Amino acid sequence: MSRSINLRERHLAAVTGGVGTKAIYAERAENAQLWDVDGKRYIDLAAGIAVNNTGHRHPRVLAAITAQAEAFTHTCFHVAPFEAYIALAERLNVIAPVSAPAKTMLVTTGAEAVENAIKIARAATGRTAVIAFSGAFHGRTMLGMALTGKVIPYKKGFGPFPADIYHAPFPNLLRGVTVEAALSALEALLAVDVDPARVAAFIVEPVQGEGGFLPAPPAFLEGLRTLADRLGILLIADEIQSGMARTGKMFAMDHSGVKADLVTMAKGLAGGMPLSAVVGRADLMDAAQPGGLGGTYAGNPLAVASANAVLDIIDDENLCDRASHVGATIVNRLQDIASRQGMERIGDVRGLGAMVAFELVTDRDTLTPDPATAAALVAEAERRGLIILVCGTSFNVIRLLPPLTIEEETLNEALEILEASIEATLQTPITAA
Structure with missing residues (x-):
């Protein structure tokens, strides 16, 4: 055998x-x-x-993890913060596709980043509703599943899901869904199903992952930005799969030039170590009360060391x-x-x-x-x-x-x-x- x-x-x-x-x-x-x-x-x-x-x-990732392990492997950032976390936040604040100035929080998984982005959006706006898109994938937590626009295998048998989550069509020219049709359907959703004054955020993948590797046309992202600004809604870009140089730019949003209010990232961020981040406008990121964000393992020192090495590698190579x-x-x-x-x-x-x-x-x-x-x-x-x-x-x-x-x-x-x-x-x- x-x-x-x-x-x-x-x-x-x-x-x-x-x-x-x-x-x-x-x-x-x-x-x-x-x-x-x-x-x-x-x-x-x-x-x-x-x-x-x-x-x-990657040799430089391994070297960074090894060096950090020789110093300490865990302190909990809430208990004893450390410089590498702050340095990583400073770097992400500069490169993330958000309007400056920006601030960062680190967590562990992509789903955790998404959940925290929604928490921040709700705290900052005082609104509760969130609009995601058909074909989206935002994680396997209860809120992540609610936001996800794909039933099998992620949602089947696990409901009911958190309320105040809505879905609009995502552009897909192969299937006949144009940018104009998608934006029109979103406007209809806001007229028929949910009061725009209750919507905290749109959350969108600039390239859908589980939905079929569908890039969002720049005109669609521009339309979302315009609509969000007109209605006081925040724009969250889920860059978990598309970020960290994957699409030929550091983030997929960079192809359109559209800035998000909040960005989630994970996956390629730390070279195989579990780490995720939410980066957003500083005024929004500071909306949550102290202690409202974070977690015991959030920003683990080994993962943070790896992420700093990954950013160096992306630049140097x-x-x-x-x-x-x-x-x-x-x-x-x-x-x-x-x-x-x-x-x-x-x-x-x-x-x-x-x-x-x-x-x-x-x-x-x-x-x-x-x-x-x-x-x-x-x-x-x-x-x-x-x-x-x-x-x-x-x-x-x-x-x-x-x-x-x-x-x-x-x-x-x-x-x-x-x-x-x-x-x-x-x-x-x-x-x-």
Whole structure:
């Protein structure tokens, strides 16, 4: 019996089935490569779901964590604050896409950042309602699920959810939802379902993650900003998956030039360590009473040290430019594949920087989502040694999130495997179970 099979049996016996996983049991990893417990090598185009933007085990991240561990590993910032937290806040205040001056708070997970952003928005405005968007993903807490616009697997069976949360359509040109239609629907929501004077915030992903890697058109973000300003509503940008150089700029909002009032970030912030942040206008961030924000593990010293190293790496290794190059290389290859005869089930190729996806459909006329083909492609790629992920409300979108530090040779090898996997899968008729 292989170690993977043995671990799978132990896993199924000991771990709740509610925690969905792959059956790749990691033993070690390096930059964009991962080896399982049986020695099988994979190229990792998931990067821990956009966490390892600087790759697995970047030497400077490891050195920063090691140095901090030799000093102290935990004090609780509420009890004994420390300089590295303050230094990280100072750096994030400068680079976050918010109107200056800004202030920062650190927590642990993306969902925690979202929850705190909503708390801050409510405290600052005295309002309670929040508007999110269809296809959104904002976390697995009760409030996170309420804000999320995707039922399966995140919301099914877990309700009721917190009240005063509303959803409006997100632009999706492939599905016929234009910017104008989305903004018009939002105006209708404010006329029919919720009084604008009760709305504390809009929360939007500038590139939707679980919703299918849909970039928000700049005109949509501009429309949200204009509407928010007119009605006294705050704009929260959820940059948890799209931030930290992933899209070719430090934050996806930077592509539009639109400034948010509050920004949430996590994932790629700390190079694999659990850390998240809310950065916002100083007047808003100071609205909560002392003690109203924070947490025991919020801003863990090891994670903070790692995050400061990540910011250095992004600058020193020009990872924004690298993300643009990596993304363009992937998109060009996918567009070439999609143009060939027999590849008509690739309905769309899209991306911003190194946040790239392609959508699988039954045909390009109806654009009917084809989740069975997507699942088969993921399995075929894994068989060949490539880790990729699905997303989208219909589970028919393949998302690619390589480490931004991936070597050119490894990237080309990954694309060769991906192309072979696509050809093998799309040449075989796939029917839903």
